[in-house]
Structure formats: C-alpha cells, structure tokens
Amino acid sequence: MPHSHHSHQHHLPKNQRILALSFTLIFSFMFVEWFAGFFTNSLALMADAGHMTNDAFSLGIAYFAVRLSQSKPKVAKILTLINGLSLLFVAIFIIIEAFQRLYHPAILKALPMAIVATLGLIVNIVVAKIMSQDHQDNLNMQAAYWHVLADLFGSIIAIFAGLCAYFLQWQWVDPLASGILSLVILRSGAQISYSAYQALRQ
Numbered sequence: 001m002p003h004s005h006h007s008h009q010h011h012l013p014k015n016q017r018i019l020a021l022s023f024t025l026i027f028s029f030m031f032v033e034w035f036a037g038f039f040t041n042s043l044a045l046m047a048d049a050g051h052m053t054n055d056a057f058s059l060g061i062a063y064f065a066v067r068l069s070q071s072k073p074k075v076a077k078i079l080t081l082i083n084g085l086s087l088l089f090v091a092i093f094i095i096i097e098a099f100q101r102l103y104h105p106a107i108l109k110a111l112p113m114a115i116v117a118t119l120g121l122i123v124n125i126v127v128a129k130i131m132s133q134d135h136q137d138n139l140n141m142q143a144a145y146w147h148v149l150a151d152l153f154g155s156i157i158a159i160f161a162g163l164c165a166y167f168l169q170w171q172w173v174d175p176l177a178s179g180i181l182s183l184v185i186l187r188s189g190a191q192i193s194y195s196a197y198q199a200l201r202q
Contacts (some may be wrong), residue, residue, distance in 0.1 A: 087189025100174035114162030
C-alpha cells in the first residue's frame with residue numbers, strides 16, 4: 001500500500017505537465033476555430049470549436065482535480081462530474097442546432113472550412129498522443145482524454161462535411177455530421193458522468 005501511494009504521488013507531476021501542455025495547445029487553436037466557424041458559416045466547424053472550448057475547460061478542471069486529488073479528493077470527484085456533465089451540455093446544444101440547420105441550411109465557405117478543420121485535426125492528434133502517455137489510472141485524466149478524442153473525431157467530420165460541400169454541393173452534410181458528432185460526445189459524457197457519480201457515492 002505505501003508503494004502504491006508513492007507511485008500515485010509520482011504520477012501527479014507528470015499528469016499536471018501533460019494537462020498543462022494539452023491545455024495550452026487546445027486553448028490556442030480554439031480561437032482560430034471559432035473565428036473560422038463564423039467566417040465559413042459552418043456548424044460542423046463551430047461544433048468542433050465549441051467542443052474544443054469545452055476541451056480547454058475540461059483540461060483546466062482536470063488539472064486542478066489532479067492537484068486536489070490528495071488533499072481534497074471529494075472536490076476532485078465533483079470536478080470530474082462537472083467535466084462529464086459539460087460534455088452532455090455541448091452534445092445537446094449541437095443536436096438542437098443541427099436540427100435547425102437541416103430545415104434551414106446555410107451556404108458554407110467549404111474550402112477554408114476544410115483547411116481549418118485539417119489544422120484542428122493535427123492539433124488534436126498531437127494532444128491525444130501527449131495524453132495517451134498517462135490517462136488510464138485517473139478518472140479525471142480519462143475525462144479530459146475522451147474530450148480530446150471526441151474533438152479529434154469532430155475535426156474529421158468537419159473535414160468530410162467541407163469536402164462534400166465543396167465538391168458535391170451537399171450543404172446538408174454539415175448539420176448531419178454535427179449530429180453524428182454530438183452522439184459520440186453524448187456517449188462519452190454519459191459514461192464519465194456516471195463513473196464520477198458512482199465515485200462520489202463511495
């Protein structure tokens with residue numbers, strides 16, 4: 001048991017470094033995606049930007065939760081629950097907006113949208129690679145990691161929607177792709193929220 005405790009303590013600084021670096025990358029590119037989403041009129045890109053904003057929020061929460069995991073474990077568990085619930089909030093928002101866009105499609109600036117989404121994909125791959133080093137043994141790290149993976153998938157969807165709009169003039173792919181992304185986010189949010197709730201009850 002002492003050895004296990006020492007091992008957990010040893011992981012804390014590494015977790016914090018991973019979260020701090022991941023937060024910096026996500027937070028920086030978040031502004032690029034928001035601006036590009038509004039400029040290109042792409043819901044998929046704005047959904048990806050919204051999820052990237054939520055990623056930054058999640059990584060910030062995870063960072064403080066890791067720092068508090070030893071001194072205030074209950075507070076850390078509450079922060080994890082907030083992390084999971086924030087995913088649910090983002091998913092519901094995207095679903096509502098996607099339904100509205102299906103009935104009132106918007107004309108996309110497809111090529112800039114696909115380019116920015118590709119840059120977002122690269123950022124998310126880098127962050128996912130960084131976080132894959134050490135996320136399995138900590139629920140908060142898992143929550144943040146799932147945020148990043150869902151966002152990575154969102155970038156792929158945004159690229160696909162942009163290419164369909166550019167080459168095939170299929171504007172409807174954008175809200176449909178956003179709806180698919182929201183289901184992925186909803187699933188991971190529900191799993192994390194449930195796990196955090198169970199941990200709080202113990």
